[in-house]
Amino acid sequence: MRLINIANLTPGLIVGRPVHDEKGRVLLNQDVALTPAYIRALEGKECTAIYVKEPDVDVDVLPDEDLDPATRAEAIIGLENTFQAIKMQVSRLRQQSFEDLRELCGSPGLQALMAPGGPFAQVQEAVEAILDEILTQSTLAGLISIRTASAALHNHCIDVCVVSTMIGRVIGMPNPRLKQLALGCILHDIGKVFLKSTGDDVSDVRKHTLLGFELLKNAPDADILAPYVALEHHERQDGSGEPRGLVGTNTIDRDRSVHREKIPTLLGEVAAVANYYDHLLTGTASQPPVPPDSALHAIQSAAGTHLNAAIVNAFLRVVPVYPLGTEVLVRSGGYRNYTGLVTKVNRTQLARPVITLIKDPRATPITPIEINLMDETDIELRSKLS
Ligand SMILES: [Fe+2]
Structure with a gap:
């Protein structure tokens, strides 16, 4: 069984693991032989890669999934519902300037979505389930392979959450802090729901970090630190990041009396590493995907200037150089x-x-x-x- 890019699929290959859509529904079951129609259907679903068995080579890759597909599906549904509900509110605005959107973030209508029983609560439950699962593991094995299976934003959010939480554990964060980290990471890009709007010259990075922060900090029962993951995951150690151009210390020490005006929470810096890695593997609009070992080299090169060097060290103790199925x-x-x-x-x-x-x-x-x-x-x- 191996991971193969959708662009390289050929009829006759056998599906190695079930393929899910962005809502967690099974698109193709294991052991189904691919047909041209199935391949076209996969292309339309934003998948980038799936596991296949090769008919002439019988090699078994251990089905070591770092995150149970059911847990992932639960998280995807929670995120999908939350993002959709926010988009509905945004679409009712007559104008969608940055300031209008900022105001909307604190409005009762939007905050109601984040109250107990709302879609946001589903995300919180999913975070608990993710923490329960991954904190029993010492390192990741195959997650990185699975995470390339879809380019969807929701999977990106989940993968950043999983990798960040593993890093957090390695650097000794206590459990309550890990929970804040996980929640912040799964929502780090929530501000992207506002990106379709036009009418101002605020960059997409500025917009989604600042608006994500506004949204989360105004939530009822707002977590104190989780909003800062949304705010700070594009900051860089050398101060060239956005939105505030904060400078990092390249350590995990957070003594505010010494490090005032530095990137303050650490959680955003952890998310920055996981986020950078995820974008390398899945590719972006301006950059094609790179293989896992090249991605790790790129992360090491970015340590110190772009990424927190101490956190990169922890990251390298968690993520396999050659993930399962590669x-x-x-x-x-x-x-x-x-x-x-x-x-x-x-x-x-x-x-x-x-x-x-x-x-x-x-x-x-x-x-x-x-x-x-x-x-x-x-x-x-x-x-x-x-
Ligand atoms: Fe982002």
């Missing part, structure tokens, strides 16, 4: 130029997974050969973009 090329040793799949992530050595070779250097299928890179230390890999 296609890899062997670059050294006796199997040089063979192609394999990552079939197990060694959680103590995230750069040394177990791989199963499936093709020789001429791309001819072979009898699968399993290699544990913890034992074969001379083998180096490069991940491929499926």
Whole structure:
């Protein structure tokens, strides 16, 4: 089983794991053979990649999903309902200037959506479920593969939430703070519901961070810190970020008497790392997606100037270099130029997974050969973009 880009699907491939739409409904079940019609349907659903089994190669990737699909679906539904309800309110505005939208954020109509029993409460419940699941894990294994399965904003929010929470745990955040982090992260881009509006010259980054903050800080029972994730996830350590151009300390120390006028909450800086990684893997309007190992290099390069270096260090202890199901090329040793799949992530050595070779250097299928890179230390890999 391997992850493959929708653009490279061919009829006859077998679906390896169920494919869900943005509302968590099953689009295609496991073991269904792809037809041209199914492939067209997937293209229309904003999927970017799915798991497939190859008929001629029988390799099993452990179904190690970091987040239960049911938990993900619950979160997606909560987010979808929240975003839709806000959009309805926005569409009733006659004018949609930045100031009008800012005012709307504090209006009783909008805040009612965030009251107990409203759609926002669904998101809070989903955050609890996510925390329950992922805090039992020491590292992530396959999440990064799954997260490329859809380009939808909701999945992005969930993935940033999961990765951030894992980072938060590694840097020793206590559970109440982790909850604030998770809630802030799942809603970090909530201000994007306002982006369709026109009529002013406020940049999209400024607009969605500032309006996301306004919305969350005015919520009934507002969490004190979660709104700051929305506000600060585009700030940069060197002060070149938005919306306030705050400077970071590249540490996890938060002594305000020393660090006044620095990026204050840490939560936004954690979210910034997870957000940056997510955009690298899924691609953006201006940048095509990059393979997981290249994404990690890019994160390391951005540490210090753009991203908080101490948080990047924690991130590297959580995220696998070669996520489960990733296609890899062997670059050294006796199997040089063979192609394999990552079939197990060694959680103590995230750069040394177990791989199963499936093709020789001429791309001819072979009898699968399993290699544990913890034992074969001379083998180096490069991940491929499926
Ligand atoms: Fe954002």
